[in-house]
Amino acid sequence: MLEEALTVSEVARRSGFAPSALRFYEREGLITAQRTDGGQRRYGRIVLRRLAFIRAARQVGLALEEVREVLAELPESRTPTRADWSRISRLWRERLDEQIEALVALRDGLDSCIGCGCLSLKRCQTLNPQDIAAAGGPGAVYLPRRLRDPLPG
Amino acid sequence: MLEEALTVSEVARRSGFAPSALRFYEREGLITAQRTDGGQRRYGRIVLRRLAFIRAARQVGLALEEVREVLAELPESRTPTRADWSRISRLWRERLDEQIEALVALRDGLDSCIGCGCLSLKRCQTLNPQDIAAAGGPGAVYLPRRLRDPLPG
DNA sequence: GCTTGACTTAAACCTTACTTTAACTTTTAC
DNA sequence: GTAAAAGTTAAAGTAAGGTTTAAGTCAAGC
Numbered sequence: 001m002l003e004e005a006l007t008v009s010e011v012a013r014r015s016g017f018a019p020s021a022l023r024f025y026e027r028e029g030l031i032t033a034q035r036t037d038g039g040q041r042r043y044g045r046i047v048l049r050r051l052a053f054i055r056a057a058r059q060v061g062l063a064l065e066e067v068r069e070v071l072a073e074l075p076e077s078r079t080p081t082r083a084d085w086s087r088i089s090r091l092w093r094e095r096l097d098e099q100i101e102a103l104v105a106l107r108d109g110l111d112s113c114i115g116c117g118c119l120s121l122k123r124c125q126t127l128n129p130q131d132i133a134a135a136g137g138p139g140a141v142y143l144p145r146r147l148r149d150p151l152p153g
Numbered sequence: 154m155l156e157e158a159l160t161v162s163e164v165a166r167r168s169g170f171a172p173s174a175l176r177f178y179e180r181e182g183l184i185t186a187q188r189t190d191g192g193q194r195r196y197g198r199i200v201l202r203r204l205a206f207i208r209a210a211r212q213v214g215l216a217l218e219e220v221r222e223v224l225a226e227l228p229e230s231r232t233p234t235r236a237d238w239s240r241i242s243r244l245w246r247e248r249l250d251e252q253i254e255a256l257v258a259l260r261d262g263l264d265s266c267i268g269c270g271c272l273s274l275k276r277c278q279t280l281n282p283q284d285i286a287a288a289g290g291p292g293a294v295y296l297p298r299r300l301r302d303p304l305p306g
Numbered sequence: 307g308c309t310t311g312a313c314t315t316a317a318a319c320c321t322t323a324c325t326t327t328a329a330c331t332t333t334t335a336c
Numbered sequence: 337g338t339a340a341a342a343g344t345t346a347a348a349g350t351a352a353g354g355t356t357t358a359a360g361t362c363a364a365g366c
């Protein structure tokens with residue numbers, strides 16, 4: 001065991017995840033750990049980055065499945081290089097850009113809705129999708145693509 | 154029954170929600186319906202707006218509980234006035250602004266991470282929270298407030 | 307007036323993302 | 337060397353947000 005080995009409770013404290021979540025993530029293949037002779041987990045410091053990444057991703061609304069895919073790009077065996085992080089950051093950035101774009105579109109739609117005379121069912125495109133929907137298929141078709149997809153959860 | 158009464162399947166088609174979801178939302182108090190003598194649901198057109206609202210909210214990641222709170226501001230008994238919508242839109246807008254802000258902060262954090270020389274564990278603030286966390290309590294404390302709160306799901 | 311498609315209910319089931327529990331073992335500190 | 341704190345597992349439980357099923361009723365068209 002290297003002297004950088006971290007126990008479960010240390011990782012829990014420093015990452016903000018509950019020990020049960022750490023075990024869960026390990027079962028799900030998002031993180032890994034070494035074991036002591038007695039079978040207890042010992043983590044390398046690298047796990048803290050992966051956990052920070054997981055936290056950020058979850059908080060932005062990505063499913064664990066998506067997070068796993070992105071983390072699969074990061075080597076577990078060697079210290080990630082700058083190129084590793086750069087590749088992931090770029091992937092990540094696209095996803096964030098999409099989501100930001102979708103939120104902005106929704107917000108601006110609502111803004112115009114405030115001023116559009118919503119009393120008329122026919123005029124408000126943001127909150128009154130049925131005419132478009134009736135013509136173009138089911139769902140809120142006025143929304144940007146990202147927001148029309150089914151939710152992860 | 155007024156002649157504007159919509160059946161379940163009509164509302165399902167025009168809103169994009171499955172009939173089972175409509176019944177679920179009714180149980181949860183997000184929408185209401187009249188009944189025929191035989192006990193079948195008949196919806197007023199107003200329900201389509203509420204459903205569009207629910208859809209947009211869900212897709213942005215709001216919990217149904219939050220949606221219910223916002224929808225509680227909308228009268229079921231009378232046609233919502235411009236003031237009703239305006240009040241809600243403004244509430245909604247704040248929420249969207251917060252979420253957009255959080256996403257932008259995360260994205261920009263990642264951007265700087267690409268260029269910051271992430272090889273050094275000590276330098277990257279976005280993906281390496283442990284030092285701050287160790288000092289300031291558990292969790293990813295470098296994140297904007299919204300993203301540090303527990304997830305709805 | 308009857309068939310067919312749409313509708314009704316309660317209850318069970320599903321997925322995601324974890325947490326809790328129970329029974330037991332390791333480590334650490336004194 | 338022993339007690340307490342921390343760790344282990346499998347399995348069950350939880351919560352949100354619905355969907356599916358089963359068994360039966362209503363409404364519309366011919």
